[in-house]
Amino acid sequence: MAQYRVVSGSVALITIQNPPVNALRAAVREGLFNTIKRASSDPQVRSVVLSGHNGTFCGGADIKEFGNVSLPGPHLVEIFQLMEDLVKPVVAAIEGFALGGGLELALACHYRIGHSKAKVGFPEVNLGLFPGAGGSQRLPRLVGVPAALDIIITGRHVAAGEALKLGLLDRVIDQNTVDAAVTFSKIQKCTSPPISGKPLDNHRLGNRPCPPLENMDAFFEEAMKRVHSRARGAVAPITCVQAVRGAATLPFHKGMELEKMLLGTLFNSAQAQASQYCFFAERAGARWSMPSGARWDTCKAKPISTAAVIGLGTMGRGITVALARAGLSVVAVETQEHQLAEAQRAVSRMLKGGGRVSYSPDLQAAAEVDLVVEAVFEDMAIKEKIFKQLSEVCKPGTLLTTNTSTLDIDRLASCTRDPQLVVGMHFFAPAHIMRLLEVVYGPRSSPEAVATAMQLGKRMGKVSVAVGNCTGFVGNRMLKPYLEQANFLLEEGATPELVDAALEEFGFPMGVFKMSDLSGLDVGWRVRKEEGLTGPGVTAGQPMRIRHGRRYSPLGDLMCEEGRYGQKTGSGWYLYDKPGGRVARSDPWLRNFLEQYRARHGLVARRISQQEVLERCLYALINEGFRVLEDGIAASPQNIDAIYVFGYSWPKHRGGPMFYASQVGLARVLEGLNHYHQAHPDVPHLEPCSLLRRLVASGSPPINKWSEVVKGHRSQL
Numbered sequence: 001m002a003q004y005r006v007v008s009g010s011v012a013l014i015t016i017q018n019p020p021v022n023a024l025r026a027a028v029r030e031g032l033f034n035t036i037k038r039a040s041s042d043p044q045v046r047s048v049v050l051s052g053h054n055g056t057f058c059g060g061a062d063i064k065e066f067g068n069v070s071l072p073g074p075h076l077v078e079i080f081q082l083m084e085d086l087v088k089p090v091v092a093a094i095e096g097f098a099l100g101g102g103l104e105l106a107l108a109c110h111y112r113i114g115h116s117k118a119k120v121g122f123p124e125v126n127l128g129l130f131p132g133a134g135g136s137q138r139l140p141r142l143v144g145v146p147a148a149l150d151i152i153i154t155g156r157h158v159a160a161g162e163a164l165k166l167g168l169l170d171r172v173i174d175q176n177t178v179d180a181a182v183t184f185s186k187i188q189k190c191t192s193p194p195i196s197g198k199p200l201d202n203h204r205l206g207n208r209p210c211p212p213l214e215n216m217d218a219f220f221e222e223a224m225k226r227v228h229s230r231a232r233g234a235v236a237p238i239t240c241v242q243a244v245r246g247a248a249t250l251p252f253h254k255g256m257e258l259e260k261m262l263l264g265t266l267f268n269s270a271q272a273q274a275s276q277y278c279f280f281a282e283r284a285g286a287r288w289s290m291p292s293g294a295r296w297d298t299c300k301a302k303p304i305s306t307a308a309v310i311g312l313g314t315m316g317r318g319i320t321v322a323l324a325r326a327g328l329s330v331v332a333v334e335t336q337e338h339q340l341a342e343a344q345r346a347v348s349r350m351l352k353g354g355g356r357v358s359y360s361p362d363l364q365a366a367a368e369v370d371l372v373v374e375a376v377f378e379d380m381a382i383k384e385k386i387f388k389q390l391s392e393v394c395k396p397g398t399l400l401t402t403n404t405s406t407l408d409i410d411r412l413a414s415c416t417r418d419p420q421l422v423v424g425m426h427f428f429a430p431a432h433i434m435r436l437l438e439v440v441y442g443p444r445s446s447p448e449a450v451a452t453a454m455q456l457g458k459r460m461g462k463v464s465v466a467v468g469n470c471t472g473f474v475g476n477r478m479l480k481p482y483l484e485q486a487n488f489l490l491e492e493g494a495t496p497e498l499v500d501a502a503l504e505e506f507g508f509p510m511g512v513f514k515m516s517d518l519s520g521l522d523v524g525w526r527v528r529k530e531e532g533l534t535g536p537g538v539t540a541g542q543p544m545r546i547r548h549g550r551r552y553s554p555l556g557d558l559m560c561e562e563g564r565y566g567q568k569t570g571s572g573w574y575l576y577d578k579p580g581g582r583v584a585r586s587d588p589w590l591r592n593f594l595e596q597y598r599a600r601h602g603l604v605a606r607r608i609s610q611q612e613v614l615e616r617c618l619y620a621l622i623n624e625g626f627r628v629l630e631d632g633i634a635a636s637p638q639n640i641d642a643i644y645v646f647g648y649s650w651p652k653h654r655g656g657p658m659f660y661a662s663q664v665g666l667a668r669v670l671e672g673l674n675h676y677h678q679a680h681p682d683v684p685h686l687e688p689c690s691l692l693r694r695l696v697a698s699g700s701p702p703i704n705k706w707s708e709v710v711k712g713h714r715s716q717l
């Protein structure tokens with residue numbers, strides 16, 4: 001786990017070996033502890049180089065170990081102190097990544113040499129933690145408080161060049177890093193001038209004071225304010241500020257005590273568990289499977305080097321940028337000339353002159369590409385026509401994909417010569433920024449087509465999740481009951497402000513009504529018209545608040561009839577200072593409108609609590625999530641959670657809807673749904689689904705055991 005070799009006559013080369021990322025699990029910690037001691041007492045050894053096996057220095061503490069009540073093996077703090085105290089110079093040879101505990105390890109060395117492609121950082125904040133093995137105390141002493149706080153709070157990866165400028169790395173080289181570190185370590189032994197009487201003391205960060213900072217109190221107050229306003233209820237970023245403040249104001253050993261105390265408050269917290277669950281859920285999508293038994297490890301992706309994007313509205317432009325940035329040569333097709341010219345300017349701006357993109361008004365331009373992403377208007381008839389044409393135009397074997405957010409993939413496949421080559425690639429706006437990609441397979445999609453879309457998602461840096469075909473797939477299908485509950489709550493006495501405040505306090509960046517105003521109320525209106533829920537398709541004489549025997553809220557339709565489409569028209573659920581305005585203000589018109597609406601329908605407004613808002617909206621969404629699992633549309637709760645965290649901004653520190661349900665307790669969710677369904681028997685989305693009932697009856701197993709109950713459940717359907 002930590003290999004020890006003496007090289008170049010006098011250098012102990014310690015290499016961490018724990019693929020794939022050399023995480024510091026118990027055996028590694030044990031190995032490090034023993035090899036450092038050995039280097040210390042080995043008379044032949046005059047300096048030490050620390051490196052990682054296989055081009056990766058170290059990905060930090062082993063997150064999989066964190067569930068343990070007490071971590072086995074020597075503690076990282078103890079190992080790092082042992083290393084810092086060594087009287088022989090220790091040099092970190094950083095290739096690949098030095099992240100989290102990996103960077104803390106490097107900071108405990110006396111020198112750090114990095115490869116020019118190396119990256120360093122403290123991503124702990126994304127795991128609901130902070131660098132709690134000395135990192136929060138050593139980094140500010142090395143690079144100063146502002147730079148350290150930025151690195152610790154953002155969790156960003158710092159490239160070697162920037163790390164060199166910050167003084168985080170002593171040298172950056174293009175050649176063999178370990179060889180360079182070995183040579184460097186031998187020179188240091190001779191030249192490092194002793195300060196404070198002891199050799200190497202100026203390179204022991206624990207012995208250094210933090211560089212002074214003017215207006216320190218004001219700096220930390222401002223930092224804390226900023227973090228509070230951005231953290232959306234997450235505790236870890238706040239703890240980052242507290243720990244760095246400790247480094248700036250306390251002697252090292254006191255700062256370490258503070259660090260330990262703060263880590264103790266986070267380490268086993270619900271937020272840390274949720275964030276760490278998200279880390280693995282993000283990666284779980286790569287191990288996809290289909291109901292046919294086809295799997296990620298048995299299916300090969302087709303090589304893709306050229307692509308066409310059809311339709312250059314907002315989505316098509318973002319998709320073009322995402323594909324071009326992934327290194328594909330892209331043909332962007334738009335039949336409307338003025339839209340084509342506008343899109344060309346917008347895409348060039350986003351790509352900053354880079355990327356290989358050509359433009360055409362003619363579908364024929366897609367003839368030779370390996371893959372097509374259709375991103376035209378959400379209208380089945382138009383899409384069917386395009387798929388028919390693409391099937392004739394494109395060379396045999398071209399993968400035909402659609403960016404539809406709800407429509408039937410199988411119907412589109414049936415318009416083509418080779419339905420097995422058709423899959424959905426559902427991007428989220430803005431497509432070049434949002435990380436989620438739903439890869440939708442229909443009953444006839446081939447495993448190779450799915451493997452290819454998943455592989456392409458990876459190349460674009462997306463969190464890709466393979467899902468089955470149904471209206472709205474996973475994400476939008478679950479969103480429907482959530483939106484529906486929000487509208488019902490308005491009918492019953494809530495205001496958009498009250499509903500949004502509850503959801504924002506929960507951790508969403510934007511409440512449901514602000515989100516609707518941003519995306520445009522007319523989008524849903526159009527879909528409801530197509531579904532015959534509103535507009536000319538509705539049979540005369542139907543009660544306004546009932547559709548297909550279920551409760552229906554026409555509020556959104558009425559708003560659209562008033563021309564209130566949201567931000568784009570300057571008014572929606574809120575008022576904006578102008579069309580396209582971004583700042584939402586309460587609108588007296590809306591209060592009046594809601595009062596009149598309730599009076600017209602004999603509804604008596606009641607006081608609605610934030611708790612009811614959360615339970616009604618979130619439990620309805622979660623209930624649909626269980627149905628999605630039951631129907632086999634998503635392969636696992638982890639996949640659903642990844643979709644919600646990376647596509648719908650569900651707060652990471654809440655772990656995704658299904659994980660949240662497991663933290664709240666499945667019995668409590670079931671009880672809540674039963675309660676609300678009794679109160680609203682005409683709302684089928686509030687009726688607890690059978691899988692949830694079954695899970696509760698099986699004793700509410702932990703989330704990683706749900707699949708066993710799901711399997712048993714499916715076999716009985």
Ligand SMILES: CC(C)(COP(=O)(O)OP(=O)(O)OC[C@H]1O[C@@H](n2cnc3c(N)ncnc32)[C@H](O)[C@@H]1OP(=O)(O)O)[C@@H](O)C(=O)NCCC(=O)NCCSC(=O)C[C@@H](O)CCCCCCCCCCCCC(=O)O
Pocket residue numbers: 020021023059060061062063064071076097099100101102104123124127129130131132133135263264267268280283284
């Ligand atoms: C490194 C990466 C950037 C590589 O990316 P790449 O895309 O190449 O690969 P993948 O991301 O797909 O990863 C491959 C594979 O490896 C798994 N993995 C990656 N990193 C880790 C890890 N750190 N641990 C475990 N497993 C890891 C990954 O899951 C993949 O496997 P899978 O099967 O899922 O496909 C990228 O991987 C990456 O970003 N990794 C994470 C980096 C990171 O976040 N590091 C920080 C870790 S946390 C840490 O280091 C904490 C330390 O600061 C301090 C900890 C102190 C602990 C002390 C405990 C004392 C407890 C005191 C509590 C007191 C309580 C009380 O008082 O009561």
